[in-house]
Amino acid sequence: MKYYIIAGEASGDLHGANLIKALKKEDQAAEFTIVGGSLMEAECGQKALIHTNQMAFMGFVEVIMNLSSIARNLKAVKEDLLRVRPDTVILIDFPGFNLKIADFAKKNGIITSYYISPKIWAWNQKRVYKIKQVVDHMFCILPFEVDFYQQYHYAVDYVGNPLLDAISDHQINTNFVADNALSPQQDIIALLPGSRKMEIERILPEMAELYHKFPSHQVIIAGAPNFDESYYRNIIGDLPIKIVFDQTYDLLKHAVAAVVTSGTATLETAILRVPQVVVYKANPISIAIARKLIKVRFISLVNLINDYLSVHELIQGDCTASNIADEIGELITNPAHRASVLENYDVLREKLGEPGASGKTASKIVAYLRESQ
Incomplete structure (x- = not known):
């Protein structure tokens, strides 16, 4: 057929x-x-x-x-x-x-x-x-x-959910750190700025500031396949942040925490059990219209499926480098907060079912x- x-x-x-x-x-x-x-x-x-x-x-x-x-x-x-x-x-x-x-x-x-x-x-x-x-x-x-x-x-x-298929089929690269010339001594913070140009250019500059705020960690960007490295370099300037392509699951699996633009990636991050903060920033007019029309309490799929606040969301004016850093800091250094997010992921996984x-x-x-x- x-x-x-x-x-x-x-x-x-x-x-x-x-x-x-x-x-x-x-x-x-x-x-x-x-x-x-x-x-x-x-x-x-x-x-x-x-x-x-x-x-x-x-x-x-x-x-x-x-x-x-x-x-x-x-x-x-x-x-x-x-x-x-x-x-x-x-x-x-x-x-x-x-x-x-x-x-x-x-x-x-x-x-x-x-x-x-x-x-x-x-x-x-x-x-x-x-x-x-x-x-x-x-x-x-x-x-x-x-x-x-x-x-x-x-x-x-x-x-x-087909994400369960994609993740269960993926063979994690245990040599990810060495293959990408990363430091085995430093924990990784993953940045997932999305796959749309208008999102990346508004959100990535805020994300990239984590390089300064967490000097003892490695901040790594998951690049979208429809862009090249020069595109991201034009946004982050001379910050020596590594960008990896076609390795998002491997990056997440090796990360201690993640900053994730609202979308499918929030669910992928949760299934892979990486504590995250969800962010979103768009054209102010688009956001103003959306707030009048949208009838749900949350923007991330994790929170929508669980029907309660399972991961923190920072939207528009709240999506600042300072606020992102505060939540990432809590996810990394506060064991109770980290454990709470992981427990929420357990609830989510049960609701999603099997691959x-x-x-x-x-x-x-x-x-x-x-x-x-």
């Missing part, structure tokens, strides 16, 4: 690659067309129609500034869908773009599968009515999403397609 898979950002690329791997096991004759990143390209052996680094715009102002690029991408994907005529289009998160594609695909008789539900429970919940109209099969990865959709009499499949989301999703997609035939 033919699968058209669309992921618009780095986390979706990771989950898309794992889903492709699982689909190949379920369907020996699988053919793929993708909109995604380098991981998906490598897994299916196909070049993406559009790469994620041309798509990942986040924030109200940022989206408005890139409307022409978004419109071009939508037009290109729609035309390609009609050319390929897949058995299903599989949409991975990225709702601003993917819900438009779902609408188009549905109108043109293409089965729509949505993997990783849009976070409609956070804001603009009325989008659920649109989803019911245009999405044939929804696959949820957060346990509370099933109850949310049930309120609207929409049946979904809960498949577990296998990619395989479950692939199996269900193939079964639904065979039933429809």
Whole structure:
């Protein structure tokens, strides 16, 4: 069967690659067309129609500034869908773009599968009515999403969280310190500034100040695959901070604490049991609009899933080098605080369940397609 898979950002690329791997096991004759990143390209052996680094715009102002690029991408994907005529289009998160594609695909008789539900429970919940109209099969990865959709009499499949697959499949590099010429005598503080340009440029300067505030530690940046080292050097200046690429899990596994931009990485950090502080800073206008619209108490997935404050969040004006340093200091030097965060991670892990989301999703997609035939 033919699968058209669309992921618009780095986390979706990771989950898309794992889903492709699982689909190949379920369907020996699988053919793929993708909109995604380098991981998906490598897994299916196909070049993406559009790469994620041309798509990942986040924030109200940022989206408005890139409307022409978004419109071009939508037009290109729609035309390609009609050319390929897949058995299903599989949409991975990225709702601003993917819900438009779902609408188009549905109108043109293409089965729509949505993997990783849009976070409609956070804001603009009325989008659920649109989803019911245009999405044939929804696959949820957060346990509370099933109850949310049930309120609207929409049946979904809960498949577990694919991050558990990615992390359980990863072989930790025990030579990480030596391979990256790090000091074995100094503990590591990991900096995860995100994968979007507009986030990195606002947040990384605050993060980088930890170099001065923790001179006895090594401060290491996890670089996003869509940027090179010179990009980060332009932001941090002459600070001699090491930047590592494609080694985020290894970095976290060797870190004593982490500063993490809100997003999928907060959940990855928690699953790997690294005490963290969650940070976020964006365009002030985007934040002001979001605060009026968003209906949840927290921004990090760790806190949202546990439904209580499990890790500290520093947002916008609170996201300062001083506040970040204070919380990192507590996580490193206060045994009771550190233990509390790790206990919260135990609660989270129990709620997430076991690995296998990619395989479950692939199996269900193939079964639904065979039933429809």
